[in-house]
Amino acid sequence: MQKIPLKKAAPGMILARDVYRNDSPAGMPACGSGIVLTDVLISRFEQINVQALYVEGYPLKEPGAATYEEVAAILDRRFEKVLSDPLGAKLNQIYKEYFKRAMGEESGDEAK
Amino acid sequence: METKRSELKNIIMNTRTLPTLPGIIRKLTQLSENDKSSVQEMARLVSSDQVLSARILRLVNSPSYGFYRVSTISNAMILLGVNVVKSLAMSSSILGIMEKNNIGLWEHSLAVGVASNLISKKLGLPESEEIATAGLLHDIGKVIITLNCPEEEARVRKIADERHIYTIDAEREILGVDHAEVGGWLGKSWFLPEKLVEPISFHHDVELSRDHRIKTAVVHVAEVLSKASGFGDSGDPFVPSLQSAAWDMLKLTDQHLAELVCELEDKLVEMKNFSLETYESA
Structure with a gap:
């Protein structure tokens, strides 16, 4: 969804x-x-x-990012200056988890 | 370098070509600071501006407030409070200046305004309306730089792009001053309250803030979140570092941050529709 x-x-x-x-x-x-x-x-x-x-599904992709892996790569590029910083890395992780959940829900969402 | 800086300061403090804060806001501020003035007086002033009146009535009648239909400005002002009305007046006029110049920056500013509001609500902070206004206005210095020094601004963008550095560092190098400080100057020359000027001036370095540290910290975190979301365009694509000073001041937790990311992404979808409606109504 x-x-x-x-x-x-x-x-x-x-x-x-x-x-x-x-x-x-x-x-x-x-x-x-x-x-x-x-x-x-x-x-x-x-x-x-x-x-x-x-x-249903995840029809709207980020430009140039069809899969979760590609979204993660975009995020890493956006975060490249702060990945070594603990708070920056934390936010990056949270964002990745957010997209993993949002994009991965395609199959398991019928229950709602 | 120093000459460029003072030159720029002169431009900002003296010039008449600068966007001025509409008279109505100045009068509204005067009235609200004078404890002898009544809501009726303020309502009469607001009623003289049709656009502002329409915005206020729209806000007070929006389902999120849940009031029963409100049709007069004075009732709206009593229900919303004078401060909310003032913030609304200020942000709608200043955003108007921004919107005409740079849509990417306008979108970024809206996102930071929304994120500031979400953070202050989440943490139960007082004056969340003011914090949201500060968030909306945090990059006003960029507008001033674009308006007054278009050549330098182009160079700032160029070296930021070529050398892969933050816009703010490029600004300091080319102009000897950055947009946060310029925004602070402008805020002072407009006699904006300190609780707006400090977050504008120090949103890149919260520890410099003295009297309004919490508000400044909120705007800083809101900017980091908005950059992380990739919404709008503030000049460079890099997420700035989330300062631990801001994290500690707000007593944020991982849980807060995860919730804020979800809530912000959720709001941004609606905002995207708004800006698509505004600019792609082909």
């Missing part, structure tokens, strides 16, 4: 979580999970001011 900006949503993606109006999770969902996105649906979401969606 991945949270993506609505602007990057495309027909064919599958909603992994219910979509709520105006990000208010207390109200009624505007659209249920499991629905396949269409152009009409996306423009409806735009009209009711939805900013982001949760979709």
Whole structure:
């Protein structure tokens, strides 16, 4: 599952979580999970001011990084000046774990 | 080198070509410092600015506050508090200056503002609204450098890129001063409160901060997190070191940091949509 900006949503993606109006999770969902996105649906979401969606899989990659390993390499390049520093290395590790979890959830997420 | 520095300082302190802080904010600050003034007076002032009024009503009616529909500025000011309104006025006008000049920097500033807010909420710090404003404004010095010294700024970018060094080191080398200090000068010349000026001036070296160390430390950590996320473009791609002084001052833990990374990434997705909507509405 991945949270993506609505602007990057495309027909064919599958909603992994219910979509709520105006990000208010207390109200009624505007659209249920499991629905396949269409152009009409996306423009409806735009009209009711939805900013982001949760979709199945991990469709939006970092530019030039299709796999977790490539994301990790980008992170290491970004962190190259602080990897020898304990706090820098710690943050790098946390970020890697974050992406490993986010990108690796593709198969084990159906339970939700 | 020293001459360049004082030259730049002169430009910033004296010139009239500099973006000025809109009069409404100066008046609002005066009113809020005067304990004889009433909310009604301030509301009348705010109402004279339609854009600001619209922003305030939008904020106070947003679901995150959960108030029942608010339609007047004076009610909004009572509910939100004068400080929140002041921060909103200040950040919306200053971000306007930034937005026109450099979208990457604008995105980076928004990210640091959001991260500052998340950190102060997580740690239960007072004045989180002010801390978020300080985060938004932390790189204002870069805007001033771009506006006043475009040639030097191009050289800064060039040597930072060629020699693989931090922008701030390149600035010190070329200009004899860095964007944090320049931002501090600007803040002083605008008579911004010290609690905003210190985080702007010392977000790269929190130990220099004296009276507002916690706020400065938050903005520093927020900047490191935002650079780590790769959101926006502040001039160079390198994550700066997370200063242990800031870590200790805020009494951060590994747990905090891991939670903050998740929360920030989550917020940034929505922000990305906002900036995509703003700039790619083709």
